[in-house]
Amino acid sequence: MRVTLRDVAEQAGVSMMTVSNVVNGNHARVSQETIGRVRRIAAELGYIPNASARSLAARSSRMIGLLIPAADSDSLTISPHNMAILGQIERALRKRDYHLLLRGIADPEEVTAALKSWDLDGAILLGFHEAELARISGPAVDAARVLAIDGYTQGPLISGVRSDDFAGARLAADHLLELGHRAIVFTGPPPAPSGVVRQRLDGFRQAFADHGSTWDETLLEPVDTNTHEHGRRLGLRLRADHPEVTAVFATADILAIGIMEGLAESGAAVPTDVSVVGFDDLDLCRYVTPKLTTIAQDITAKADTAVELLLRSIESEEHADQPVTLDVHLVRRDSTAPPR
Amino acid sequence: MRVTLRDVAEQAGVSMMTVSNVVNGNHARVSQETIGRVRRIAAELGYIPNASARSLAARSSRMIGLLIPAADSDSLTISPHNMAILGQIERALRKRDYHLLLRGIADPEEVTAALKSWDLDGAILLGFHEAELARISGPAVDAARVLAIDGYTQGPLISGVRSDDFAGARLAADHLLELGHRAIVFTGPPPAPSGVVRQRLDGFRQAFADHGSTWDETLLEPVDTNTHEHGRRLGLRLRADHPEVTAVFATADILAIGIMEGLAESGAAVPTDVSVVGFDDLDLCRYVTPKLTTIAQDITAKADTAVELLLRSIESEEHADQPVTLDVHLVRRDSTAPPR
DNA sequence: CTGAAAGCGCTTACAG
């Protein structure tokens, strides 16, 4: 049947504890000869440690939860950008011999439940809005074990990893201003008092200040969510609502691509009539026509840094409460040009 | 600290077993009054069952592994199509109160290790090639607990869920033949003796037979993998290598979209000079120009069926060894037209 | 309808 620690111990003629030490690499306490013998016998018997028993006894599972919003306990909503991060996180955890529990979260309470129920060593929050993060970082959540990606929530409860959203939007606006644009729409989800969109809006305004001008606040066009369809609808009505506008900055590539489609449907040419800049640098940017100018985020760094910070916090018991901000850069493609 | 079954039992003045029965819904064995009292106290105390202890004692974890190929233990490779399935699988499992362990697999042996180590109730294999599946379905894997998506491997070891690949390719070819095309390239990963690509190639040929003609086998253009870049390279050389060709069927949308880009770069117009048909019906198909004609797979059904089959097999202990094949349909968009 | 006891497969102090 199942091969247990006891079986290996009996075969090797040592105690279970010694086998445990060998298996877990606590070699300081075991002689070389014993290590070799135990290892050989464990391999012969096909011994595979039982993670449940380990978790129970050690009160630690070597498992990390990747928690993702799931509206009304129904469907997981993962953007292409977050999908890419997910893949990288799995890889980073696997490299370090951790396992990943993927779980959709409908209610903030489920975060605590997931942590406790599975003895999770920690959790990464991916894709939550600022307001949700604020609700999650309540007293029940152990800060040292929970990390939010793209979070700006204040307070000591959750450390975070995010791209330099302020600088990214500033780069985008600067690029358009340099090309000669002045009437530029900013579009994305409604900016909260803090959070990703707020940062980008602030960086966007800063670029105007850098150029000695001021952004016309009436050119803020909030959308419900960053989807292709919302972008398309905005693109369709853009020239009617804002005849003076010559450029658009969208907080997500998928939104920008929808806008390009809406503009095309309404008879406007990109970039001749309207320039468009996105954010993320999805592969998709190179598949559409014209290819989308955008702000590139370093997905690999985001995932790796998140995992590294979290595991360091877990393994050293010291909480790195300094959030990490990653560099971004402008990728110039074919969706931007001087206004005519 | 942690609230355990024992705490609830003491507070309620009943045995641990009774609490266990209440918590697990074995109500046949407990009086209504006791159920109510235990439930109330459990809620008051904030009792959350420990999954590790449960797994250990019950030898079942209510956890399912989602296993995905990870080349050389380095990076997870998930196609957009499989990403969408992943999200749906998580949702389906969560609805049924199962948890999901996401794990990249570099070596077939890791499948067994994952199952044993975490007492997984079962596993779903997503994104593996036929050859890999054959290696995985060795004697060590308990068939009733492992299900392969898009698998055609013979034998009783793994049951599967897939789209009707034969019919899909036949629909694609039929569509092109109806339009008047005769010289049609088939491209995708090299067809194995069995598997998804083989099915599609056979269906593709069948359409020609249906039309009383025969496909020119020299128009098979294998690519290493279904990527945009491989498609682009094929598109670039297509008209030079096959001047007579007026249409292409690709086994994946992403490949088809790359082909369209390569064709455009080489100066050919789609669909005027060359028609292109893809497979999958990714959202992406509607974002590119021209919009891609393709064969639509039902992603939700694929994920839901996979979960349902697997859980039925687990919970009833009866192995549904009849693989399930899901319907597909043609989605006509702008990348196909009659040859000129 | 309810309970006492054994046990799932590990790790953790404590001793030597």
Place this chain on the structure above:
DNA sequence: CTGAAAGCGCTTACAG
């Protein structure tokens, strides 16, 4: 360098 014992928090026969 090695071991015996207790315990992690649950479930599973077995009894009554």
